[in-house]
Amino acid sequence: MQNAALEYDYTVSKWFTYLAIIFGIVGMSIGVFIAFELAFPELNNLFGQYGTFSRLRPIHTNVVAFGFTLSGIFGTFYYVSQRVLKVSIAESKFVHGVGKLHFWLYLLLAAWLVVSELLGYTTSKEYAEMEWPLDLLTVVVWVLWGMAMFGLIGMRREKTLYISMWYYIATFLGVAMLYLFNNMEVPTYLVTGMGDWMKSVSMYSGTNDALVQWWYGHNAVAFVFTVPIIAIIYYYLPKESGQPVFSYKLSLLSFWGLMFVYLWAGGHHLIYSTVPDWMQTMGSIFSVILILPSWGSAINMLLTMKGEWNQLKESPLIKFMVLASTFYMLSTLEGPIQAIKSVNALAHFTDWIPGHVHDGTLGWVAFMIIASALHMAPRYYKREIYSRKLMEMQFWIQTTGIVLYFSSMWIAGITQGMMWRAVDQYGNLAYSFIDTVTVLHPYYTIRAIGGTLFVIGLFLWAYNFVKTMQSEKVLEKEPAFASPMGA
Amino acid sequence: MFHWLEKRPFFFSVGVFLVIAFAGLIEIVPDFAQASRPVAGTKPYTLLQIAGRQTYIKDSCNACHSQLIRPFKSETDRYGPYSLSGEYAYDRPFLWGSKRTGPDLHRVGEYRTTDWHENHMWEPTSVVPGSIMPAYKHMFHQNVDLETAYAEALTDKIVFNVPYDQPGMPKLGNSKEDFPAAQKMALEEAKKIAAEMKNQDVKDAVARGEIPEIVALIAYLNSLH
Amino acid sequence: MENIRELQAFGYFFFTVFLVVVLYAYILHLYRAEKKGTRNYEKYGNLALDDELHQEPVEPNEETTSASKEKKEQ
Numbered sequence: 196m197q198n199a200a201l202e203y204d205y206t207v208s209k210w211f212t213y214l215a216i217i218f219g220i221v222g223m224s225i226g227v228f229i230a231f232e233l234a235f236p237e238l239n240n241l242f243g244q245y246g247t248f249s250r251l252r253p254i255h256t257n258v259v260a261f262g263f264t265l266s267g268i269f270g271t272f273y274y275v276s277q278r279v280l281k282v283s284i285a286e287s288k289f290v291h292g293v294g295k296l297h298f299w300l301y302l303l304l305a306a307w308l309v310v311s312e313l314l315g316y317t318t319s320k321e322y323a324e325m326e327w328p329l330d331l332l333t334v335v336v337w338v339l340w341g342m343a344m345f346g347l348i349g350m351r352r353e354k355t356l357y358i359s360m361w362y363y364i365a366t367f368l369g370v371a372m373l374y375l376f377n378n379m380e381v382p383t384y385l386v387t388g389m390g391d392w393m394k395s396v397s398m399y400s401g402t403n404d405a406l407v408q409w410w411y412g413h414n415a416v417a418f419v420f421t422v423p424i425i426a427i428i429y430y431y432l433p434k435e436s437g438q439p440v441f442s443y444k445l446s447l448l449s450f451w452g453l454m455f456v457y458l459w460a461g462g463h464h465l466i467y468s469t470v471p472d473w474m475q476t477m478g479s480i481f482s483v484i485l486i487l488p489s490w491g492s493a494i495n496m497l498l499t500m501k502g503e504w505n506q507l508k509e510s511p512l513i514k515f516m517v518l519a520s521t522f523y524m525l526s527t528l529e530g531p532i533q534a535i536k537s538v539n540a541l542a543h544f545t546d547w548i549p550g551h552v553h554d555g556t557l558g559w560v561a562f563m564i565i566a567s568a569l570h571m572a573p574r575y576y577k578r579e580i581y582s583r584k585l586m587e588m589q590f591w592i593q594t595t596g597i598v599l600y601f602s603s604m605w606i607a608g609i610t611q612g613m614m615w616r617a618v619d620q621y622g623n624l625a626y627s628f629i630d631t632v633t634v635l636h637p638y639y640t641i642r643a644i645g646g647t648l649f650v651i652g653l654f655l656w657a658y659n660f661v662k663t664m665q666s667e668k669v670l671e672k673e674p675a676f677a678s679p680m681g682a
Numbered sequence: 683m684f685h686w687l688e689k690r691p692f693f694f695s696v697g698v699f700l701v702i703a704f705a706g707l708i709e710i711v712p713d714f715a716q717a718s719r720p721v722a723g724t725k726p727y728t729l730l731q732i733a734g735r736q737t738y739i740k741d742s743c744n745a746c747h748s749q750l751i752r753p754f755k756s757e758t759d760r761y762g763p764y765s766l767s768g769e770y771a772y773d774r775p776f777l778w779g780s781k782r783t784g785p786d787l788h789r790v791g792e793y794r795t796t797d798w799h800e801n802h803m804w805e806p807t808s809v810v811p812g813s814i815m816p817a818y819k820h821m822f823h824q825n826v827d828l829e830t831a832y833a834e835a836l837t838d839k840i841v842f843n844v845p846y847d848q849p850g851m852p853k854l855g856n857s858k859e860d861f862p863a864a865q866k867m868a869l870e871e872a873k874k875i876a877a878e879m880k881n882q883d884v885k886d887a888v889a890r891g892e893i894p895e896i897v898a899l900i901a902y903l904n905s906l907h
Numbered sequence: 908m909e910n911i912r913e914l915q916a917f918g919y920f921f922f923t924v925f926l927v928v929v930l931y932a933y934i935l936h937l938y939r940a941e942k943k944g945t946r947n948y949e950k951y952g953n954l955a956l957d958d959e960l961h962q963e964p965v966e967p968n969e970e971t972t973s974a975s976k977e978k979k980e981q
Contacts, residue, residue, distance in 0.1 A: 401770025
């Protein structure tokens with residue numbers, strides 16, 4: 196064990212982190228573009244049929260959710276898992292090879308996804324838009340990740356798995372199950388021998404299809420935007436601050452609570468639809484219960500900083516992570532509120548929903564991925580982070596962006612929801628539909644500006660990261676806790 | 683006992699899986715047989731309508747338009763009777779959407795006409811001033827892939843027992859060889875729609891035996907009742 | 908149809924009760940183990956902090972840290 200030559204190997208981790216930066220910029224720039232399209236519809240026809248809101252929207256969601264976020268998750272996984280298991284991936288040529296193959300096939304999949312969706316190949320099911328050949332490739336990529344994960348676990352020197360590993364394992368299992376069931380489809384070419392070979396028909400129809408889709412759709416959020424991000428914060432916040440988790444026991448209990456409760460909540464996407472009533476009620480109730488395990492993790496994180504709040508002032512990295520857990524608390528409270536039936540009647544189909552999604556994804560998911568990448572950079576390159584000032588700037592610009600984003604969408608959503616149901620003194624509808632659209636113009640504009648600020652922050656992030664690679668301040672050894680950073 | 687599990691990744695994973703799979707087993711599986719029964723009068727889509735539906739999906743109309751009328755007075759006043767589960771029996775995939783940037787379309791066939799759609803898809807603000815919908819001019823000169831539409835309908839019939847070719851239901855055929863006949867029927871249907879349109883390019887295309895996307899899309903939208 | 912519904916209801920009820928019992932037993936176990944001194948779960952928090960490759964494992968895995976350094980896949 197005391198082998199001096201042995202070191203953690205960050206090759207695969209680095210590759211994924213580069214991808215996270217690239218996909219983050221690409222995916223969110225598309226997001227900003229389509230946000231401007233809603234405010235200024237002339238933009239829709241800049242690129243013929245390839246530039247309309249409807250064609251680009253699935254590309255935005257897929258590139259951000261499965262390009263940016265998953266890359267970030269994989270990048271941290273190949274870093275965290277080695278360290279908490281105390282094993283170098285380079286110790287096994289096989290596992291290392293699996294990791295590299297995992298990366299390349301994932302890249303191929305991502306490229307194929309963008310091209311095929313631009314051409315209009317989509318199954319129309321949200322966050323599961325990929326057609327069947329891409330689904331098959333996704334399965335291969337996922338299995339490779341599992342092989343790397345359990346390969347590393349098999350080689351581990353630490354007998355007990357750290358809580359982050361629990362969350363990574365849950366991500367692997369949860370997504371595998373949900374993805375397989377929701378993407379059951381029959382390729383039409385294989386049945387009939389004619390037509391486009393990429394096309395398929397869903398195995399489920401109508402209400403059933405909706406049920407499976409939102410069981411998946413909601414829990415894709417759980418197992419891509421929540422579970423693995425908790426894995427990330429449970430490692431990076433303690434490590435960067437030098438404080439052990441406030442209560443390890445609480446982290447274990449929150450884990451099991453989250454695992455059990457999360458999947459029941461999917462029904463809240465279908466309130467007042469044609470699925471059975473008890474399921475809608477179940478979705479509502481479990482969404483509210485979900486506050487407990489979510490806040491369990493979030494409070495655990497905030498209390499980890501107990502007595503060390505001075506670090507919040509000193510380190511922008513700690514700022515990112517503490518604000519991320521705060522946003523996590525905000526959106527896990529907001530979600531259950533929207534799942535209450537009477538609130539849902541107002542909020543469903545309005546801009547409040549994208550508003551909710553974005554305070555979670557920008558404030559919680561993206562902030563954690565940004566912070567983790569900057570924490571890893573000095574360890575990747577044995578160099579100081581290029582600039583603290585730049586990080587501070589990025590933090591404030593992006594925070595402003597998020598606040599503009601969700602506040603404008605809250606107002607837009609509630610305004611529109613109220614106008615849809617407003618009646619005059621005779622009981623007739625007070626507004627035609629288009630009245631409820633034109634009124635949103637100022638909020639759509641503010642939202643697009645908020646998004647622009649966030650993307651500007653991403654460019655600062657990328658710049659800081661690249662400059663760190665070339666920084667002249669070389670470190671003799673890996674920093675133990677707080678990441679060293681230049682002015 | 684608990685610590686035993688925590689040190690054994692395999693059994694630990696099995697435990698996690700059981701806990702997360704439980705919800706699906708209870709919520710999803712038992713309701714399957716019940717929800718998919720069609721209500722009386724629901725018919726499968728004709729070949730042309732399927733082609734239109736594929737166009738609807740290709741351009742992700744469902745990103746901004748729902749097809750689900752909720753049981754509130756404000757919704758039934760605006761869009762018509764609230765949606766029933768059985769009305770979606772032949773919808774693969776379902777197209778409820780999750781966001782109404784534009785209005786609901788579940789019963790759009792009740793109150794919009796072919797020429798309204800034609801004008802709207804060409805230039806939305808010409809019929810709805812202030813609309814933020816993009817113009818979909820490319821649908822006027824891009825043709826549908828009728829073979830793929832036929833493959834989809836045939837798969838529905840073969841694999842999922844969708845009642846094509848039964849009394850009172852749309853005709854389809856049984857195999858690849860029946861495609862020319864089905865194509866002819868679709869073209870007849872397309873001609874009726876083109877006759878109500880004014881765009882000369884579309885009319886010419888249909889006369890040549892082609893089916894522009896806009897024609898199929900309108901056929902689909904008109905079928906939504 | 909009725910059968911599967913009944914099965915579903917019973918399954919739901921009993922499995923939920925079972926999981927609740929397990930959860931409380933787990934909480935009891937966590938605190939009791941710490942009080943009795945058999946196992947302090949809080950020390951696992953150090954897994955994230957003392958994570959250099961050359962550091963002693965918090966709790967060594969005998970299979971990989973014993974004299975024979977055979978690596979096992981899976």
